[in-house]
Amino acid sequence: MTPLLKIENTVSGYDEADVLAGVSLDVAEREITCLLGANGAGKTTLIRTLLGLNPIRSGKVFFKTTEITGWPTHEIVRLGITCVPEGRRVFPAMTVLENLRMGGYLNESKSDISERLDYAFTIFPKLKERVGQLAGTMSGGEQAMLTIARGLMGNPELIIFDEPSLGLSPLFVKENFRVIQEINGQGISVLLVEQNVRQTLAISHVGHVLAQGKIITSGNTETLRESDALKAAYFGG
Amino acid sequence: MDLGFLAQFFVNGLVLGVIYALVAVGFTLFFGVLDVIKFSHGDVLMLGAFTALATYLGLSDIGVAPGVALILVFVAGIAGMAFVGAIVCKFLVLPLRGAPQLNTLLITLMFGTVIRESVRLFYPSGSNPKPFPKLLPDNAFEFGNLTLRLDSCIIVLLGILAIIFTQLFIQKTKFGLAIRAVAQDEETARLMGVNFKTVVLLTFALGSALAAVGGISTGLYYQEINFAMGLMLGLIGFSSAVLGGLGSLYGAIAGGFLFAALQTVGAVWFAVPAYKDVFAFAVVIMLMAWRPTGLLAERNEERV
């Protein structure tokens, strides 16, 4: 079976330096694939590159059978990819509701949107209380909730999460992992980046470890958990 | 003062206000989408008026009926300026995104100069004022001392319609949401599936089309256009937009009418009417001190 997302030998970076030195990675359909690695390993860079936010220097990216290398972001997204970006990127001068509407920008079905809105509100009741608040004035964690909720508004085949639980309180960290599993249960594939290695491995099917711009080890999560490479990646060993 | 004259001042102010508001709405749109000031806006307005005039002259040569001509004149002006707006955006505004924002102001300012000088030099005897054809019915109704002309009414109506259309377009379609999203966070907007370039180009086209409506209205109302007319109108339009509160369509409208009102009051009040601009701008300074983010301020989203 062809993977949903296929990244081949991707090289990318900022200014002169390459951050990714030839990364290959597959995301299989209906699975949660996690990407692990120390800070600055290049996880975010990889995500940005595959979404066309960073120019790709060499390598190829496929979604299903379509090669999307070099496509503009909005067209890649249109194929059915949603991203919950790193760093609580809300639209600060829009209300919570408007932010959620932006999440459903490509979703043409009004009824689907309102269903998803309800779903988001049941996960994060706080957002429901605050539909009219400007997102920029919310607390850090509330903004994190909003980016996650916004990511749930579309109708994607693949969701990419980049450190979604940053700044969430323990209760919501748990909730967040539960939601990811639930989404996956609906048949949506997930690419997950998280610092919380233990819990991430617990819900993922497959994992990849990124260090020095390369995937140093991949495999199913049981084997990864024991792998030395993982420890090395995190503890600079 | 007798009521007729008061009404007359009011009507004068109203027409002026509509024209200012049309210009101000353009500024607010550009500001809303890219947080830039486009200083060539007044000159685009002038170019719109000249495009319309040239179209009319062409049409009247081949003997098109005035009614049809009126519509075609609008179409030509609007389409032409929408195109110019998009061109400015594509070649002057977008490439400067990485640079300090004020540089956009400078490049558009220079572009305004280029437009103005080009019209002056290359439009046949372009340095002279040009009569604008009377395309609207000019029946006048006298109510005591008030002279109400049909064309003034039509222009006010037209301007208001154009603004309402813009408002609806922005509010009722996703486009408005996209404009704001792009302004606040370009990358995230793209992640949501917004085609950044299209949105920005369309916004510039829309704003410039409104300028064309403003320019043609100015021509129809004053029956005269000239290559320098955009200078003051641009400045006042900008002031109105800021005064009303940048990024707010209603603010731009309020600002436009307020500015017209200030000038009218100033002209009546002072023995030397030239003081009216001193008056209007002095009041602007005071209003800004009172409401630092404009009359209809944006809600402040900054937090710590």
Add this chain to the structure above:
Amino acid sequence: MANFVKGHFLITILATIAGLFVYFFLHLERSWEIVLVVGLAVLTMVVSRRKNLIARAQETCLQKPKFSISVFFVAAVAIIFALRSEHFALLMLTTVLLYITVCFGLTAQFGFVGLVNFAGIAFFGIGAYTTAVLYQYAAIPDFLIILASGLVAAVIGSILILPILRTKGHYAALITIAFGVLFRTFLEVNDTLGGPQGLKVDGISVFGLSFNENINLGLLGTGSSYVTYSILALVLCLVTFVFVRRMENSWVGLNMDMVRHDEIAAASFGIHPPSWKILAFTLGNFFAGLAGSIYASMSGFIAPASFNFADSLVLVSIVLLGGLGNVFSVIPAAFLVVVLPEKLQLIQEYRLLIFGIVVILILRFKPSGIMPRGARRYYPSLGVKK
């Protein structure tokens, strides 16, 4: 030692080349000559950009500021003497120097503390008018008149402080625009200051040396009266340059940068943003007033029409075209913006058009201006690898 000599040598060469360019740019009148000079300048720019020469040159100068300033000053004086009998070239040179002075102030305002001032020419004008009035009604020494003009500009500017402190960004810009328009219209309508017809201004004279007479330069023969003005302007320009540069490279500059970038963080670490804004605003207006004063004496005549909004935009253009916040960049930008249209007189009515196109092209290729701002350097050798 060898390196030391090399640095000095390089700076001297640099000053000579720059000096020659300026000299020929000011001196030449024929179209093909000007095209040649401008072409050569562009070529030099392109080549030096390839090899990163501009950055390296700037670096060399930065490391030996006293020496470079002296050398460039000498070069400037040399230009003035070389042009001693060319009134027009000197007039242009003086005008450029005065505009540069104003733009140093504007750089402090918008480059450092982030206050966009669209009324630069109004403060310049206030200085000019103060000078005109003081010459007529007050019997005080001329250099005091210059100083007083700067002060008056700064004081009148302070009526704008309240609204400016309350507003930000484009809103603050509107206040200055409004002030500029208001100032000019006020002058024009109001007859006590000469109305539209303007005022005549006496020339400066210090210790019996009248600036408006041709001067005896000894062996060099007689020089134009503008020689004295250009030297005065050069000195003012130099003083403001050193002042603003030192301000930038100090705790003051640091605080101003913090205020521009993040008032809340600044406030949380004990910085009082309004003080710095007031300082930069007042200082900038003071410089503008000084320059305006000398300008008024030099041109002998001032009228409201010389202080239009369009002229404020010229000043803003200089600051932006150079590279926002970079004090050096003001200098080449001012030559370009002030002198180029004058040199384009050859093409008469097409000159503004061509000028507009030139600026657009420059910005398209250098979106951040000719020389973008570099890092702060508290003292010359800071961070230089031994």
Add this chain to the structure above:
Amino acid sequence: SDSSNKVKITFIGPLTGGVSAGGLGGRNSAELAVRLRNASGQSKYSYELVPLDDECKPNIGVQVATKASADPAVIAGVTHYCSAVAMGTVDIYHKFGLPVIVWGAVLPDITYANDYKEIHRVNGTMINQNEVAANFMVERGYKTWAVIHDTTDYGKGHNEYFSKSLSPLGGKILGTFAVNAEQQDFTAELTQIKRLNPDVIYFGGLAPTGVRIRAQMEKLAMDQVFQGTSGIVSDAFIEGAGDLAEGVLAFREGAPTEKLPGGAVFIEKYTEANFNEPPEAYGAFSFAAANLIMDAIEKVGPDRIAVMAELNATNDHDSIIGKISFDDHGQNTVAVITKYVIQDGKWVVWEDSSYAAGAKRLTR
């Protein structure tokens, strides 16, 4: 002629900006004079015109005046259309000893507020113009006026001299409105005037502003007679105001170009030369000034002092604008003022018009 004997003459006027129409017409006319002279084959020198743009701004004017004066090759100048600029530059010409002839600016002070021998003017001043204007209008039976003038020297001067001339004649000014030259909208001022209900609206200013005011009177259904000054005697006014120009009055010193002794030839040559812009009202003065200078140079040689002396001695000199004689202040003493009315899209001398003949009537 000996082509190695090149002599430079400068022309200064507004070539860019709002009133550039007048400036370009003047420039072309001076250019024409030089071309004709060089082509005539009878001149001792080969002349070169150095046109400079003062943008109608005093500071720029000072710059270019310095530029011209400081160039020793420039022997004399045909300078200035805008009064404010001329006021700013007279000192420069004096300082550098460059003889100039003003070709368009009409403020009296330019020649009369100084004793500079360098400064001359071929066109008349606004004093003469307004005396004739006031007399003429009062004779037609008009009693009340509202004055609109722009806030430049030109507008303010006209206001001053017109009211001075009018009051002894018994005419009454009901209101005076100073406006900005760049202003677009005049409806507020005009509504005020409508309240005052004068017989005539007197406008002191240049064509672009005049066009706007005339057009906006129509908006308010105002039927006052529109009386302008020399500044609107320009094709630009008729072109801009279109049909509304009919019946507008204006006064200008000197005879109309086509009635001038050499007017027909001038117009013919001008047309032949194929300039992009019309000569406008003051083109003939610029042409005459350039010729006057060249005549002087032919006579005394390319030397500023000699040329200045020669110009100062000008008396009964033949030119296309008639005889030129300078008084002590270098002011041409042409007293002839022409009254114009716009009829069928043309500036027509009043006496030749259907209005004078009674076939047409002014609005009030």
Add this chain to the structure above:
Amino acid sequence: MSLLSVDRLTVSFGGLRALDEFSFSLSEGDFVGLIGPNGSGKTTFFNALTGIYKPQFGSVSVDGNDVTKASPQAMYEVGVTRTFQRLRLVPSLSVFDNLIVGSQRGLNTNLWWNIFKRAGLRKKVDEELSRCSDLLSQFNPRLVGTLLSPVSTLSMIDRRRIEVCRALISQPRILLLDEPSAGMTHEETRMLMEDLLTWKERSPSLAIVLIEHEMGVIDRVTNRCVVLNYGKKIAEGEYQIVSQDPLVKTAYLGEE
């Protein structure tokens, strides 16, 4: 007398009471954890304390002096510094510039001095440079080399370290840390906390308030913690005790 005492501090935004009659006190040498669900008012408390938000009600005093309505500058002068949850460094300025701003109190910002006493300035800059290097080397020796490069060239994590250093460089008496370890791995968080504790050993009177969602950290480093919920204090005490509180469990930890 306690170093800081907060009495019934209340901050509201429109109808929302972000901080609701919150009382709190801090003594010299305290290391207090401030925890609570998202949006419970933790950051708002910091903002009110540092004078950025003006409280509607209640009072704050430092050393017994009332500072309720004090400006941010005044709070800094009293010795209260903080980090921001969303970093507030200036990316285009150098690490040194960003750090030294924290030292404002020790800088002579007199215009005359800065322009004319260049030798003095130079000496001071050198002093401050070495002070900054020392401080950075405690947190991450690698950062010393980047002292003169713009902050924009650093990774997020290093920026967080610099933000902490900026708050420390003026030797504050009260340090407010708002989720300093967000985005760090366990190991990095551990190192940061060690560094903080080392610092604290050297200046034992320093009082620290730490906002943190990582309970392991709170448990390890704090000697007391305060739990907020909907702007109200719902518990206070040692973490081991507080974490057993059923209210805290349901509202925050999500355990039954």
